[in-house]
Amino acid sequence: MDYVIEMLNIRKEFPGIVANDNINLQVEKGEIHALLGENGAGKSTLMNVLFGLYQPEKGEIRVNGKPVKITNPNIANDLGIGMVHQHFMLVDTFSVTENIILGSEPKKSGTVDIKKAEAEVQEISERYGLKVDPTAKIKDISVGMQQRVEILKTLYRGADILILDEPTAVLTPQEIHELIDIMRTLIKEGKSIILITHKLKEIMEVCDRCTVIRKGQGIGTVDVKETSTTELASLMVGREVSFRTEKTPAHPKEEILKISDLRVKDARGAEMVKGLHLDVKAGEIVGIAGVDGNGQSELIEAIAGLRKVESGSILLNKETITHFTPRKVTESGVAHIPQDRHKFGLVLDFPIGENMVLQNYYQKPYSSMGILNYKEIYKQANKLIEEYDVRTPSEHTPARALSGGNQQKAIIGREVDRSPDLLIAAQPTRGLDVGAIEFIHKKLIEERDKGKAVLLLSFELEEILNVSDRIAIMFDGQIVANVKPEDTTEQELGLLMAGSQVEKKAGES
Amino acid sequence: MLTNQRFINVLIPIISVILGLLAGAIIMLSFGYNPIEGYGALYEGAFGNSYFTGETIVKVAPLILSGIAVAFAFRTGLFNIGVEGQVFVGWLASVWVGISFEAPMIIHLPLAILSAGVAGALWGFVPGFLKAKFGVHEVIVSIMMNYIALHTCNALIRNVLTDRLDSTEPVADSASLSSQLFYEWTGSRLHWGAVVALALAFVMWFILEKTTKGYELRSVGFNQNASNYAGMNVNRNIVYSFLISGSFAGIAGAMQGLGTYGNMFVQSSFTNIGFDGIAVALLGGNTALGSVFGAFLFGTLKNGAGSMPLVANIPKELVDIIVALIIFFVASGYIIRWALTRVKREGK
Ligand SMILES: Nc1ncnc2c1ncn2[C@@H]1O[C@H](COP(=O)(O)OP(=O)(O)OP(=O)(O)O)[C@@H](O)[C@H]1O
Ligand SMILES: [Mg+2]
Numbered sequence: 028m029d030y031v032i033e034m035l036n037i038r039k040e041f042p043g044i045v046a047n048d049n050i051n052l053q054v055e056k057g058e059i060h061a062l063l064g065e066n067g068a069g070k071s072t073l074m075n076v077l078f079g080l081y082q083p084e085k086g087e088i089r090v091n092g093k094p095v096k097i098t099n100p101n102i103a104n105d106l107g108i109g110m111v112h113q114h115f116m117l118v119d120t121f122s123v124t125e126n127i128i129l130g131s132e133p134k135k136s137g138t139v140d141i142k143k144a145e146a147e148v149q150e151i152s153e154r155y156g157l158k159v160d161p162t163a164k165i166k167d168i169s170v171g172m173q174q175r176v177e178i179l180k181t182l183y184r185g186a187d188i189l190i191l192d193e194p195t196a197v198l199t200p201q202e203i204h205e206l207i208d209i210m211r212t213l214i215k216e217g218k219s220i221i222l223i224t225h226k227l228k229e230i231m232e233v234c235d236r237c238t239v240i241r242k243g244q245g246i247g248t249v250d251v252k253e254t255s256t257t258e259l260a261s262l263m264v265g266r267e268v269s270f271r272t273e274k275t276p277a278h279p280k281e282e283i284l285k286i287s288d289l290r291v292k293d294a295r296g297a298e299m300v301k302g303l304h305l306d307v308k309a310g311e312i313v314g315i316a317g318v319d320g321n322g323q324s325e326l327i328e329a330i331a332g333l334r335k336v337e338s339g340s341i342l343l344n345k346e347t348i349t350h351f352t353p354r355k356v357t358e359s360g361v362a363h364i365p366q367d368r369h370k371f372g373l374v375l376d377f378p379i380g381e382n383m384v385l386q387n388y389y390q391k392p393y394s395s396m397g398i399l400n401y402k403e404i405y406k407q408a409n410k411l412i413e414e415y416d417v418r419t420p421s422e423h424t425p426a427r428a429l430s431g432g433n434q435q436k437a438i439i440g441r442e443v444d445r446s447p448d449l450l451i452a453a454q455p456t457r458g459l460d461v462g463a464i465e466f467i468h469k470k471l472i473e474e475r476d477k478g479k480a481v482l483l484l485s486f487e488l489e490e491i492l493n494v495s496d497r498i499a500i501m502f503d504g505q506i507v508a509n510v511k512p513e514d515t516t517e518q519e520l521g522l523l524m525a526g527s528q529v530e531k532k533a534g535e536s
Numbered sequence: 537m538l539t540n541q542r543f544i545n546v547l548i549p550i551i552s553v554i555l556g557l558l559a560g561a562i563i564m565l566s567f568g569y570n571p572i573e574g575y576g577a578l579y580e581g582a583f584g585n586s587y588f589t590g591e592t593i594v595k596v597a598p599l600i601l602s603g604i605a606v607a608f609a610f611r612t613g614l615f616n617i618g619v620e621g622q623v624f625v626g627w628l629a630s631v632w633v634g635i636s637f638e639a640p641m642i643i644h645l646p647l648a649i650l651s652a653g654v655a656g657a658l659w660g661f662v663p664g665f666l667k668a669k670f671g672v673h674e675v676i677v678s679i680m681m682n683y684i685a686l687h688t689c690n691a692l693i694r695n696v697l698t699d700r701l702d703s704t705e706p707v708a709d710s711a712s713l714s715s716q717l718f719y720e721w722t723g724s725r726l727h728w729g730a731v732v733a734l735a736l737a738f739v740m741w742f743i744l745e746k747t748t749k750g751y752e753l754r755s756v757g758f759n760q761n762a763s764n765y766a767g768m769n770v771n772r773n774i775v776y777s778f779l780i781s782g783s784f785a786g787i788a789g790a791m792q793g794l795g796t797y798g799n800m801f802v803q804s805s806f807t808n809i810g811f812d813g814i815a816v817a818l819l820g821g822n823t824a825l826g827s828v829f830g831a832f833l834f835g836t837l838k839n840g841a842g843s844m845p846l847v848a849n850i851p852k853e854l855v856d857i858i859v860a861l862i863i864f865f866v867a868s869g870y871i872i873r874w875a876l877t878r879v880k881r882e883g884k
Binding site for chain 2: 331333352353354355356357358363365370371372373374375376377381385386388389394397398399
């Protein structure tokens with residue numbers, strides 16, 4: 028068999044934890060090879076070893092049959108290995124082209140030949156069907172675009188083996204389809220791909236084989252044609268996982284959140300929320316469905332006090348919170364699981380323990396008279412780490428060193444534990460493994476059953492349909508329809524989200 | 537594993553100092569000077585007798601304070617390059633209070649030190665406020681504030697505190713940090729300032745690590761978006777940070793005004809206490825304890841190096857190169873950290 032990549036008996040330790048313990052991974056030429064495992068199983072670590080970012084304690088790596096030592100990413104590049112990281116590594120203020128060529132710029136008499144670079148980028152992007160605007164600034168383009176830039180970056184450096192670390196976690200369903208097409212084109216062009224994803228359906232759809240790791244140990248490799256999502260899930264978690272969320276019917280009570288005629292602008296001054304009406308009652312989960320960019324983020328940031336409200340009103344428990352600061356919003360009884368965990372959710376350089384009291388460090392018992400009480404802080408942290416199964420070597424570990432999914436679990440634990448009147452969950456299960464998703468969904472429903480209001484934003488229709496008691500469809504800055512999950516289908520939702528039948532449905536609700 | 541990490545943290549500065557000394561020795565050798573004699577002179581000049589030791593500590597005290605001033609702002613994500621100016625106004629304020637009246641020492645001395653802190657804080661307030669309110673970069677404003685401080689202080693000394701003289705009268709005994717006892721022991725200008733500096737280094741550590749304000753300041757320093765999300769007022773914290781940083785710097789000025797010199801005089805250029813504070817803070821990894829060690833190294837080298845031309849006949853220019861080399865090696869400690877983890881890995 029022709030393997031382009033062989034990783035044999037790889038062992039990688041971090042202080043207090045063995046992230047990879049005797050893992051084997053063999054990738055055939057021209058295949059899409061899935062890497063599956065729970066949050067913190069060691070997938071990113073293994074790929075960082077392959078990309079030369081970490082040095083393994085033990086084990087051998089072979090590229091095209093030849094044993095190699097990959098001591099830094101430049102060597103990986105030279106061997107034709109390229110990686111798109113779980114959290115992007117782009118320079119916000121640089122253009123697409125500048126980001127792509129960074130580190131291997133074409134030179135002309137000592138200066139960067141940006142025209143030539145742009146032409147080259149254009150050429151590669153056309154060849155692989157990765158449409159981008161070479162002159163746009165990173166901060167102005169969507170996450171899906173940024174990801175294409177990351178892929179182009181590896182292709183520009185001549186990569187033949189692409190590592191994609193959870194590329195679909197941050198994408199909308201539409202963008203995922205496009206990415207899948209791109210991956211197929213890449214394979215046709217003779218590339219090989221290692222794909223990390225928690226979405227079993229994607230593995231079934233595009234991958235040829237799948238290697239499963241559990242708690243740092245290799246469980247084995249299966250042929251995707253001969254397996255099922257249920258088998259994959261139980262291989263990965265080590266027990267049966269249910270995909271349908273069990274829940275009893277909701278008993279909505281009094282109105283907790285009432286938004287009337289809300290208008291909000293985005294950072295560039297364009298109106299994104301355009302006279303929106305929405306209410307959420309105690310004891311119900313309202314799911315917001317919509318194509319990304321229809322004002323969902325602005326809506327949530329406005330409720331949380333992070334974005335200025337132009338006009339309209341937001342009432343919480345019948346009291347206005349329209350122009351409250353984030354602190355006052357929190358104190359009024361709102362918790363918020365933010366969409367972007369690295370930008371808002373965590374102070375990555377703080378220990379994970381200190382991150383657990385980010386909103387209430389100034390309250391008893393975490394401090395008194397302005398003096399922090401670390402004993403209480405870490406007691407709370409340990410409680411949450413335990414309860415939400417945050418896998419970390421210790422509560423003193425910097426948040427940065429946790430795996431992406433465990434960072435997310437930590438944030439969810441912190442927000443849900445305050446048991447607020449209104450819980451805003453923006454893409455709460457982004458990057459979580461199936462077991463963790465099941466758990467988080469249970470938690471959201473538990474909050475609902477305690478009589479709290481839950482506002483769920485998700486781009487995964489399946490999640491919206493499974494968890495919500497009522498679905499509010501957002502299109503072009505407004506809620507255009509309210510539907511019950513049991514009365515609708517993914518197809519119908521898709522149509523509504525695209526803006527069709529707006530008249531009819533809006534009239535009904 | 538934790539003790540291992542701690543061990544490395546202690547080992548690195550030691551190795552860096554040794555490497556720096558070696559590099560300096562090579563320079564001396566290649567120019568035909570005896571490094572043993574050279575370093576002997578350096579040591580003698582720093583700690584050779586009680587006089588030199590006293591003078592070294594006199595140099596260290598304000599550096600501790602300017603170091604923690606820079607470090608404090610740095611931890612909040614701010615670059616306070618205006619420490620120099622804050623030292624000036626602190627110096628002037630302390631002397632002003634010191635010469636204006638007499639009062640029991642228990643009131644007068646703290647009041648003089650406090651006024652230095654307040655003056656420094658006010659000077660720091662300007663760049664902090666402009667940054668928070670209008671987004672003006674603090675470095676630009678700080679630099680301008682340095683020049684304003686220098687010339688304003690000179691003008692005030694000439695025209696307000698004295699009648700066209702170049703220096704003020706000495707501060708009253710009740711506002712003085714200097715000590716007859718130390719003078720009799722050492723013959724140097726050694727004063728109580730070092731104690732004040734150490735106490736304030738402790739205060740800095742306490743604020744940052746133990747208080748809710750410190751938690752906010754550190755959080756803002758690492759991630760402004762998350763801090764805002766968590767309900768902290770980012771802009772207000774920027775101003776606080778500059779106020780606290782500036783007050784440390786101002787009190788560094790009080791070390792000079794109430795201790796080392798006992799007055800203030802017209803100066804043609806900056807004292808460099810503030811600028812050296814940047815290096816001290818970086819050497820100390822922007823921590824309180826680190827800044828104390830950084831200031832100690834800096835003060836020792838500065839004071840000891842003064843003897844090298846006299847005792848070992850090494851030209852002053854070469855001495856400057858040697859001192860710079862040592863500091864360079866200490867500052868590049870992270871290279872050594874990298875090498876160490878490398879060696880550890882290979883060893884496994
Ligand atoms: N730089 C680091 N320092 C210390 N520990 C680390 C570091 N990086 C990862 N770890 C630990 O190694 C383990 C594996 O992490 P890794 O990021 O590989 O998980 P993952 O499988 O990619 O999970 P996820 O699906 O959540 O992204 C985790 O327990 C994590 O805490
Ligand atoms: Mg990962």
